[in-house]
Amino acid sequence: MDAPHIHKWLKPLSALYGAGVRLRNYLFDKNVLKSVSYPLPIVCVGNITVGGTGKTPHVEYLIRLLHTHYRLAVVSRGYKRKTKGMIIASADSSAQEIGDEPCQIKQKFPFLTVVVDADRRRAIAYLCDLPSEQRPQLILLDDGYQHRRVRADFSIVLTDYNRILSKDCLMPAGRLREPIRALHRADTVILTKCPSNLAPIELRAAERDLALYPHQKLFFSQLCYQSELTPLFPDQPLHPTASSTLVIAGIANSEPFFHEIRSRFPIVTERIYPDHHEFTEKDIRILIKEWSDLDRKENTIIVCTEKDAMRLLLWRSSFPEKMLSRLFFLPVEAKLMFEQECGFVNKLLGAIQNKLPS
Numbered sequence: 632m633d634a635p636h637i638h639k640w641l642k643p644l645s646a647l648y649g650a651g652v653r654l655r656n657y658l659f660d661k662n663v664l665k666s667v668s669y670p671l672p673i674v675c676v677g678n679i680t681v682g683g684t685g686k687t688p689h690v691e692y693l694i695r696l697l698h699t700h701y702r703l704a705v706v707s708r709g710y711k712r713k714t715k716g717m718i719i720a721s722a723d724s725s726a727q728e729i730g731d732e733p734c735q736i737k738q739k740f741p742f743l744t745v746v747v748d749a750d751r752r753r754a755i756a757y758l759c760d761l762p763s764e765q766r767p768q769l770i771l772l773d774d775g776y777q778h779r780r781v782r783a784d785f786s787i788v789l790t791d792y793n794r795i796l797s798k799d800c801l802m803p804a805g806r807l808r809e810p811i812r813a814l815h816r817a818d819t820v821i822l823t824k825c826p827s828n829l830a831p832i833e834l835r836a837a838e839r840d841l842a843l844y845p846h847q848k849l850f851f852s853q854l855c856y857q858s859e860l861t862p863l864f865p866d867q868p869l870h871p872t873a874s875s876t877l878v879i880a881g882i883a884n885s886e887p888f889f890h891e892i893r894s895r896f897p898i899v900t901e902r903i904y905p906d907h908h909e910f911t912e913k914d915i916r917i918l919i920k921e922w923s924d925l926d927r928k929e930n931t932i933i934v935c936t937e938k939d940a941m942r943l944l945l946w947r948s949s950f951p952e953k954m955l956s957r958l959f960f961l962p963v964e965a966k967l968m969f970e971q972e973c974g975f976v977n978k979l980l981g982a983i984q985n986k987l988p989s
Contacts, residue, residue: 637799637800637804637805638803638804638805639804640804641803641804642800642804644803644804645800645801645802645803645804645805646801648801648802648803649801649810652801652808652809652810653810655779656779656809656813659779664779664780665780666779666780666781666782667752667780667781667782668782669755669756669759669770669781669782670759670986671755671758671759671766671767671768671769671770671986672768672769672770672784672785672983672986672987673755673769673770673771673772673781673782673783673784673785674693674769674770674771674772674783674784674785674786674787674979674983675772675775675776675778675781675783675785675786675787676689676690676693676771676772676773676774676775676776676787676789677772677774677775677776677777677786677787677788677789678774678776678788678789678790678808679776679788679790679796679807679808679809679810679811679813679814680790680791680794680796680799680806680807680808681802681806681807681808681883682806682883682884682906683791683794683806683882683883683884683906684789684790684791684823684824685789685791685823685824685852685854685965686732686773686774686789687732687735687736687773687937687938688854688963688964688965689787689789689821689823689852689965690705690736690771690773691736691739691740691964691965692852692964692965692966692967693771694736694740694743694771696972696976697769698740698742698743701767701768701769701987701988702766702767702768702769703743703744703767703768703769703770703771704743704744704745704746704758704767704769704770704771705733705736705743705744705745705746705770705771705773706746706747706748706751706754706755706758706770706771706772706773706775707729707730707732707733707736707745707746707747707773707774708730708747708748708749708751708773708774709729709730709732709733709747709748709749710730710731710732710774710907711730711731711907711909712726712727712728712729712730712747713727713728714727714728714729716748717746717747717748717750717753717754717757718746718747718748719744719745719746720733720734720737720744720745720746720747721737722737722741724737725941725944725945726941726942726944726945727945729745729747730747731907731938731939731941731942732773732938733745733747733773734941735937735938735940735941736773738941744758744765744767746758751772751775751778751780751781752780752781755770755772755781758770768987768988769983769987776788776816776817777808777809784982784983784986785818785819785979785982785983786816786817786818786819787817787818787819787820787821788814788817788819788820788821789820789821789823790814790820790821790822790823790841791822791823791824791884792822792823792824792825792826792829792837792851793824793884794806795840796811796814796840796841797811797840797841799811811841814841814843814847815843815844815847817847818847818848818978818982819847819848819849819850819975819978819979820841820843820847820848820849820850821849821850821851821852821967822837822841822849822850822851822852823852823853823854823965824852824853824854824884824887825851825852825853825968826853827853827968829851829968834851837849837851848974848975848978850967850971850974850975851967851968851969851971852965852966852967852968853965853966853968854887854963854964854965855963855964855965855966856888856891856961856962856963857961857962857963857964860932860934860959860960860961861959861960861961861962862956862958862959863935863940863943863944863955863958863959863960864947864955864956864958867955867956868956869956872930873896873929873930873931873932873957874896874897874898874929874930874931875896875898875899875900875925875926875928875929875930875931875932876892876895876896876898876899876900876931876932876933876934877900877902877918877921877922877925877931877932877933877934878892878899878900878901878902878933878934878935879901879902879903879904879918879933879934879935879939880901880902880903880904880935880936880939881903881904881905881906881907881908881936881938881939881942882906882936882938882939883906885903885936888936888961888963889901891961892934892961898929900921900925902918902921904939907938908939908942909942910942910943910945910946912949915946915949915950918933919949919950919951919954922954922957923951926957931957932957932958932959933954933957933958933959934959934960934961935958935959935960935961936960936961936963937960937961937962937963939960940960943958
């Protein structure tokens with residue numbers, strides 16, 4: 632676990648931001664600002680830091696866990712989308728229309744109802760008003776922990792193993808959206824991105840750092856990359872075996888992804904973009920030139936993250952034909968460690984059982 636970098640000169644601004652956050656939470660706690668409950672059970676997945684906790688893989692984990700038993704829907708704000716208002720995602724929805732993360736979820740689970748709206752209450756009300764044969768039996772609220780206008784029946788907070796919360800501070804000096812004590816609103820906390828060889832002493836250190844209440848449960852998860860790359864354009868012919876890889880990542884913490892690619896390929900060229908980076912025409916021209924230069928020396932493929940894949944799909948017509956068969960992404964899944972899944976499911980269903988259909 633690493634101590635986070637703090638921009639000390641920004642701490643006065645963090646103090647002002649913190650005052651606003653504490654006032655807002657106080658008003659919700661005292662019921663001056665209202666939280667609304669709904670007849671459908673709502674499970675919220677969020678964090679108290681800015682990005683990088685593996686939220687989308689954990690939402691997908693819940694979908695895989697629950698979709699065979701319940702009709703699910705996902706509600707998301709659709710971060711950095713180019714549209715406004717409420718949108719019901721379809722198979723043809725792009726990252727520009729609904730955001731890269733909802734687009735990724737809809738692509739992987741096409742049977743799922745995915746609703747994108749900055750006004751989460753409006754989106755949930757829409758789902759509640761659907762005819763009974765279409766109405767979801769369980770709603771997953773993506774990145775909704777700070778959206779206190781909706782009262783979730785079960786709240787899951789994710790925190791990155793590699794960033795010690797107790798040594799972090801509020802934005803903009805640090806990466807905390809809320810003070811660490813905001814964890815106490817959660818029903819469950821998952822320490823994400825844990826190494827596979829996590830030692831018992833490190834487990835105890837994490838428990839001390841988070842200082843959860845007795846009724847809260849701490850779980851540990853890791854990100855597991857799939858063994859095979861997935862072609863970005865599967866209708867293209869298979870690529871020749873590659874000895875060189877151009878790796879691109881526009882996610883909050885790209886090092887684990889790059890580390891995985893380095894373990895698979897002998898020659899790796901890395902390019903880092905900001906989280907949720909919107910590729911421009913200039914970016915694509917540079918990417919094409921860099922790939923062409925590398926490919927002349929060694930047979931080269933391009934590998935990106937799943938989120939980047941959703942944004943690169945928009946540029947298909949700009950890529951040379953040969954390049955289309957060289958574009959891949961590496962899927963990743965979240966998995967609970969130490970045989971904790973049964974305990975997690977029991978806690979989740981126990982909290983929302985009264986609202987779930989029999």
